[in-house]
Structure formats: C-alpha cells, structure tokens
Amino acid sequence: MSLKQAKEINKTILFSYTEKVALPHPLPTYSSVIRNSEDYFYWKDPQNETIIIGIGNVLQIVSEQIDERFHLVEEKWDNILENAFIYDSANQSGTGPLLFGGFTFDPNNRKKPEWETFSHATFFVPEIMITLKEKESFLTLNVMVNPENDTTILEHLKKQMMNILNRKEQTSDLLPAIIEQEEMNPKGWKESVSKVVSLLKDGYLDKVVLARKMRIKFQQKVVPEVLLNHLLEQQKGSYVFSFGLDNDSFAGASPERLVKKIGENVLSTCLAGSIKRSGDANQDQALGKILLEDKKNRHEHQLVVSMIADVFREHCREVDIPDEPTLMKTPDIQHLYTPVKGKVKENTSILHLVESLHPTPALGGTPRQDAMKVIRDVENMDRGLYAGPIGWMDYRGNGEFIVAIRSGLIKGNEAFIYAGCGIVADSNPEDEYLETKIKFRPMLRALGGKEDE
Numbered sequence: 001m002s003l004k005q006a007k008e009i010n011k012t013i014l015f016s017y018t019e020k021v022a023l024p025h026p027l028p029t030y031s032s033v034i035r036n037s038e039d040y041f042y043w044k045d046p047q048n049e050t051i052i053i054g055i056g057n058v059l060q061i062v063s064e065q066i067d068e069r070f071h072l073v074e075e076k077w078d079n080i081l082e083n084a085f086i087y088d089s090a091n092q093s094g095t096g097p098l099l100f101g102g103f104t105f106d107p108n109n110r111k112k113p114e115w116e117t118f119s120h121a122t123f124f125v126p127e128i129m130i131t132l133k134e135k136e137s138f139l140t141l142n143v144m145v146n147p148e149n150d151t152t153i154l155e156h157l158k159k160q161m162m163n164i165l166n167r168k169e170q171t172s173d174l175l176p177a178i179i180e181q182e183e184m185n186p187k188g189w190k191e192s193v194s195k196v197v198s199l200l201k202d203g204y205l206d207k208v209v210l211a212r213k214m215r216i217k218f219q220q221k222v223v224p225e226v227l228l229n230h231l232l233e234q235q236k237g238s239y240v241f242s243f244g245l246d247n248d249s250f251a252g253a254s255p256e257r258l259v260k261k262i263g264e265n266v267l268s269t270c271l272a273g274s275i276k277r278s279g280d281a282n283q284d285q286a287l288g289k290i291l292l293e294d295k296k297n298r299h300e301h302q303l304v305v306s307m308i309a310d311v312f313r314e315h316c317r318e319v320d321i322p323d324e325p326t327l328m329k330t331p332d333i334q335h336l337y338t339p340v341k342g343k344v345k346e347n348t349s350i351l352h353l354v355e356s357l358h359p360t361p362a363l364g365g366t367p368r369q370d371a372m373k374v375i376r377d378v379e380n381m382d383r384g385l386y387a388g389p390i391g392w393m394d395y396r397g398n399g400e401f402i403v404a405i406r407s408g409l410i411k412g413n414e415a416f417i418y419a420g421c422g423i424v425a426d427s428n429p430e431d432e433y434l435e436t437k438i439k440f441r442p443m444l445r446a447l448g449g450k451e452d453e
C-alpha cells in the first residue's frame with residue numbers, strides 16, 4: 001500500500017511506514033532527537049533492550065473521564081488501527097506505529113495549575129519515531145492521510161529525521177543556576193503521616209502511600225534534553241523517560257514496571273519496602289539483610305505482592321511468583337523486589353491490565369479506595385502524572401507501562417519533583433520523611449539541586 005493509494009480512500013486515516021535503518025552514529029542514546037520539539041517522548045528500559053523516541057504529534061487521544069479513561073483510550077486506538085494502513089517493511093521486528101502517553105494518578109483529585117497541560121489520559125502517535133530494539137534500529141513515519149496531503153510527505157519526514165540523526169553539534173550539558181529550592185511544608189507532611197498512622201492503628205486500613213513535593217526555581221528555562229542526558233548517565237539501571245507536551249515536560253528514572261505484555265507473556269513488578277545504600281560494600285550488604293528481615297517492610301511489600309498476584313490470577317492462565325522477595329538496588333536506595341510473570345488469557349489487553357493494577361499498594365494503599373480517599377484528604381497535593389502509569393502500546397497490542405515515580409514536572413524555569421513512601425501502622429514520621437529525602441535524590445541530582453545528607 002502506498003501513500004498515494006491510501007489517499008484514494010478519501011477519508012482521514014493513519015498511514016504508518018516502518019523500515020529498518022542503520023543509525024549514523026554508534027551512540028547508545030539519541031536524546032538529541034527531542035531537541036526543539038514541543039511534543040515528544042523518550043523511553044528506555046533498564047536493560048537498554050528497547051529505546052523509543054518519538055517527535056511530533058499526528059494524533060492525540062486525551063480524556064478527562066474518571067471511570068472510563070482506560071477504556072476510552074483503548075477504544076479510540078482500536079478504531080484508528082481498524083482503518084489504518086500500516087506498511088511494516090521490517091516484518092514486525094520493530095514496534096511499528098504505537099501510542100505513547102500516561103494516566104494521572106487520581107482523576108478524582110482536584111487539579112492544580114501546574115498539571116493543566118496533561119489530561120487524565122494523555123496519549124499521542126508521534127510523526128517520526130526511532131526505535132532501538134535488541135540492537136536493531138527502525139524508523140517509523142506516521143501521517144494522517146487526507147485527500148489534500150502531498151504524497152511526498154513521507155520523503156520530507158524521512159529527510160528531516162536523517163538530518164536530526166546526523167546532527168553533530170552537542171547541546172551544553174549545563175542546566176541553569178538554581179535560585180530557589182523548597183520542600184513544600186515538610187512539617188505539615190510529617191503531621192499527615194502521624195494522622196495516617198492513627199487511622200491505620202484504628203485497624204480499618206492496612207497501608208497508605210503518602211507523597212510530597214519539592215519546588216525548584218531556575219534562573220532560566222530548563223532544557224529537557226539536558227535533564228534527560230543527566231538521568232541517562234546517572235540512572236542506568238532504571239526506566240528513563242521524558243514526555244513533552246506543549247513545552248511542559250514530565251521526566252524521571254523509575255525502577256518500577258507496572259506491566260509489560262509481549263504476545264501472551266505478561267510481567268509485573270512488586271516494589272515496596274526500602275532502605276538506604278552505603279558506599280561501603282559490606283555495610284551495603286548488611287543494610288540489604290536488615291531490609292530483607294524487617295517485619296514492617298516485609299508487611300508493606302507483601303500487600304503489594306498479594307494485590308498484583310490477585311490481578312494476575314484473574315487475568316492469566318499461568319502465574320509464576322517467587323515465594324520470597326530479593327533486593328533491587330538503585331544508586332540511592334534498595335528495595336524489596338518480587339517479579340511476577342504470567343501467560344495472559346486471550347483478549348485481555350495491556351490497558352485492561354493497567355486499569356486493574358493501578359494503583360498498586362506501592363503507590364496507593366490497601367484497601368485501595370479507602371486509601372485513595374485518605375491520600376486525597378491529607379496529602380493536599382495534585383500528583384498529576386507522578387505515580388501514574390506511563391508507557392506505550394503498539395499496533396499489535398504489545399507494550400509496557402511503568403509506575404512514574406522518581407519523577408518531576410518541568411515547566412519553563414520551574415521544576416516540581418515528587419517522592420512518597422508506604423505508611424503502615426508502625427511507621428515513624430521522621431523515618432518516612434528521611435526515606436522521601438532519599439527518593440528525591442535521583443531527580444535532584446539530575447537537576448543539579450542540593451542533596452541533603
């Protein structure tokens with residue numbers, strides 16, 4: 001199918017073209033692709049197996065719906081794909097066209113002005129996309145074809161992308177100077193933790209995750225590419241993402257997968273329970289042992305395992321969950337970690353799994369709805385996309401969503417960064433406060449902020 005033939009259909013449809021390409025530079029990353037784009041995304045998994053970079057926005061799917069947002073995105077994407085012409089000369093070895101985006105943490109919460117750019121579901125199909133998958137690279141060009149389109153548009157796009165990829169000049173790796181760095185009401189946050197601990201002691205709730213925010217003001221606008229480069233350099237073992245829309249940018253380095261689906265194989269991650277790291281290897285190992293044996297942290301973790309296991313048992317033919325957690329270590333923190341695998345039943349889509357899993361008790365709490373209400377009442381904050389599911393799904397139903405933690409929103413010369421932690425009945429406000437300080441560090445360091453000891 002050529003673009004010319006697609007045009008003859010005489011209605012507006014998605015035309016997508018994918019080919020395998022040889023990249024001009026042996027660079028591990030192509031973060032410069034996002035430079036000067038208003039709408040873009042960059043996505044990398046911890047193993048560097050999949051890197052997806054998209055720029056331009058040919059088609060957007062947004063929703064401010066509360067209960068129907070997952071379903072709505074799925075329905076619209078299915079409709080688009082039903083009519084689309086997809087020419088995949090790479091024989092499905094890349095991803096082909098895909099939808100990238102995210103869901104806010106809690107659509108029932110009041111929206112704060114800093115998050116006005118992002119809807120409760122915000123997804124788009126990029127105009128130009130480059131994918132690195134298992135060391136092969138692919139170029140995907142997407143156009144909405146209508147009778148007025150110039151048939152040479154694909155050639156223009158391809159040339160544009162090759163020019164971008166051939167770019168030699170580097171951006172400076174400097175961020176502007178910070179003029180203000182402020183923790184938002186730390187005293188009030190510790191009081192909220194105490195309040196939640198009393199509720200938990202009353203016994204009708206098991207766990208509530210409370211988060212807080214920092215605001216950083218820069219002398220000039222922050223360049224998203226520079227922040228992305230810092231995250232890529234500093235957080236190699238995490239998912240690194242940057243999601244740009246209308247000049248705002250949501251970026252982070254999350255260690256936490258929500259769900260990955262490739263064919264019938266599905267994977268999720270239980271990540272909850274944390275302890276700091278030490279520069280001394282023996283000390284670091286000893287801290288890990290303390291975490292593995294700590295009753296409070298094991299309880300926090302087990303609530304996440306039980307919930308994810310329930311969702312997997314409902315939607316999968318086979319489920320594989322280890323009996324005991326192991327440790328996941330990032331540069332600043334170590335977590336209790338249990339991977340969950342399954343073979344999903346037919347006709348269960350990735351968005352259906354996302355909807356069932358979000359929010360796990362690693363971000364919300366147990367029981368889910370009561371915990372969400374407590375968060376809304378005591379956190380006094382709009383999490384926006386922080387702690388929400390963000391990711392991609394391709395035209396064959398494969399995809400991956402992560403939990404957008406260790407993240408922040410960049411708005412011109414301001415950044416808002418977020419960190420939270422699981423509160424259980426024997427939590428101590430000061431310890432939880434210190435834990436959130438550690439969880440701010442990946443974003444703070446990448447932004448050039450002052451990290452407390």
Ligand SMILES: C=C(O[C@H]1C=CC=C(C(=O)O)[C@@H]1O)C(=O)O
Nearest residue numbers: 272273274362405419420421422
């Ligand atoms: C809510 C966050 O972390 C979650 C993920 C891993 C460990 C967590 C914990 O130990 O509390 C949190 O549940 C955050 O980083 O903002």
